[in-house]
Amino acid sequence: MTPSxxxxxxxxxxxxxxxxxxxxxxxxxxxVNGWPWFAQAPFWLVAGIIWIAPLKPLLLWMETGRWR
Incomplete structure (x- = not known):
């Protein structure tokens, strides 16, 4: 088997x-710096997690060669 x-x-x-x-x-x-802390906290939480969304199809493609 050849490496992919x-x-x-x-x-x-x-x-x-x-x-x-x-x-x-x-x-x-x-x-965002001008927002109060209670508005900044959810923003940074979501911003810190949302980058993971495109990884699922990318990881699937890496393993199988298909996007779905």
């Missing part, structure tokens, strides 16, 4: 997703 190129490509895609998401979220800091 999907796993290294998927790993790079995951790193790319994390980097892009971190840049997007941190660029919102000037806006």
């Amino acid at each position: 190129w999907r796993k290294p490509a998927g790993a790079l895609a995951i790193i790319g997703i994390i980097v892009v998401w971190a840049v997007v979220v941190t660029s919102l800091w000037p806006v």
Whole structure:
């Protein structure tokens, strides 16, 4: 069995997703900084979790070669 190129490509895609998401979220800091703490807390909680959403199809593709 030959090694698949999907796993290294998927790993790079995951790193790319994390980097892009971190840049997007941190660029919102000037806006979010003015909010009270009880509004900031849910924002940062959701922002810290939502990047995981595109990983399921990506991991499935890495393992099987299909998106669904």
